[in-house]
Amino acid sequence: xxxxxxxxxxxxxxxxxxxxxxxxxxxSMFDYFLWYKKYPAEGPTFxxxxxxIKDKNEDGRFTVxxxxxxxxxSLHIVPSQPGDSAVYFCAxxxxxxxxxxxxxxxxxxxxxxxxxx
Amino acid sequence: xxxxxxxxxxxxxQMGNDxxxxxxxxxxxxxxxxYKQDSKKFLKIMFSYNNxxxxxxxxxxxRFSPKSPDKAHLNLHINSLELGDSAVYFCAxxxxxxYGYTxxxxxxxTVV
Numbered sequence: 001x002x003x004x005x006x007x008x009x010x011x012x013x014x015x016x017x018x019x020x021x022x023x024x025x026x027x028s029m030f031d032y033f034l035w036y037k038k039y040p041a042e043g044p045t046f047x048x049x050x051x052x053i054k055d056k057n058e059d060g061r062f063t064v065x066x067x068x069x070x071x072x073x074s075l076h077i078v079p080s081q082p083g084d085s086a087v088y089f090c091a092x093x094x095x096x097x098x099x100x101x102x103x104x105x106x107x108x109x110x111x112x113x114x115x116x117x
Numbered sequence: 118x119x120x121x122x123x124x125x126x127x128x129x130x131q132m133g134n135d136x137x138x139x140x141x142x143x144x145x146x147x148x149x150x151x152y153k154q155d156s157k158k159f160l161k162i163m164f165s166y167n168n169x170x171x172x173x174x175x176x177x178x179x180r181f182s183p184k185s186p187d188k189a190h191l192n193l194h195i196n197s198l199e200l201g202d203s204a205v206y207f208c209a210x211x212x213x214x215x216y217g218y219t220x221x222x223x224x225x226x227t228v229v
Contacts, residue, residue, distance in 0.1 A: 009216070036160065038218070041173065043152060043162025087218060105154065105207075107220040 003027045004092050006108035014116050019077040021111050023090030026071065030092040034105070035064060035075045038087045047088075048075070077113075085115045120144070123208045123221035130198055131229055137184075138193045138224045140208030146219070147212060148172075149191035151183060154205040154223070166191050198228045 005024045013019045023033075031052040036044035050057040050064045050073065057064050063076045077084055090108040123140040130136050142149060150173075151163040164183040165173035171183065180196045195202060208221040 041165075043150075043175075044160050046159060089218070105160075105205075105220075105223070107207075107209075110218040112216070 002108075003030075004090055004106050004108040006088075006090055006111050008111050009109070010112040010114065012114045012116055013080050015082060016079045019075075019080045019084065019113055019115070021075040021077075021088050021090075021113065023073045023075075023108055024071060025073075025092050027092070027094065027106070028071070029094040030106075032093045033064070033066060033073050034091045034093075035062075036089040036091060038089065038110070044087075044089055080113075080115045082115050082117065085113060087112050121208055121210050121219045121221040123206075123224055125224060126222065127225050127227075129227045129229065132198055132200060134198050135194070135196045136198060136226075137195070138206055138208075138226070140191050140193070140221060142189055142208075142210040142219070144210055144217060144219060145212075146210035146217060147188060148210060149185070149188070150209045150211075151191065151193050152207040152209065153177075154207060160207070163193075164191070195226075198226075200228050202226060203228045 003026050034049040035047040037047045038044040048059050048062045048064050050066050055066050061077055066073045087110045089110045091105040093105050121142045148167045150165045153161045153163055162175055163177050166185045168188050169185050182194045184192045184194055205223045205225050207223050211218040
């Protein structure tokens with residue numbers, strides 16, 4: 001069962017507009033959430049994170065919102081730029097290990113963001 | 118279940134030993150990867166295989182060697198383990214490095 005879900009495999013947004021990437025999770029033990037950005041032929045690079053004690057974290061054009069009651073987080077990019085075209089991964093972790101899994105990160109399947117000129 | 122499965126989930130071993138971590142995907146993907154998670158934020162790509170050919174080999178020690186018997190498997194073999202090799206290692210697969218990117222659940226390697 002997928003614990004971190006990104007239901008949109010791809011998203012097309014016009015340059016200058018806002019890009020909103022969504023992520024849902026099912027494991028209530030998750031308390032730390034990250035977004036990674038991946039260009040072709042490269043590994044994912046860390047973009048922004050949020051702890052469960054917050055509901056918003058902002059870094060330049062990137063803002064992550066966390067709704068714990070809905071088990072939902074979103075990444076907003078505004079304004080969107082051509083260099084933002086990439087695959088974006090949502091990931092989650094639990095400080096306290098549960099379920100016996102390796103206590104690293106659990107990843108979503110990614111959303112391919114395409115910024116159109 | 119369609120997935121990327123890696124085994125074992127936990128591996129505790131002594132310095133100097135040789136160990137392998139196995140990864141298998143049944144998604145029909147053409148590219149498989151190995152990543153090392155050094156901290157919660159940093160995920161470093163180690164290797165990438167496309168149709169059994171190595172296409173990325175970042176500057177990892179040559180004690181690490183990927184072995185791909187077929188495009189559904191990419192195993193990671195580590196010789197002469199060192200303390201600094203302790204980390205969580207993730208396997209992943211995708212289609213053409215863009216679509217259906219799927220990570221395994223990770224293997225926590227502890228070298229003592």
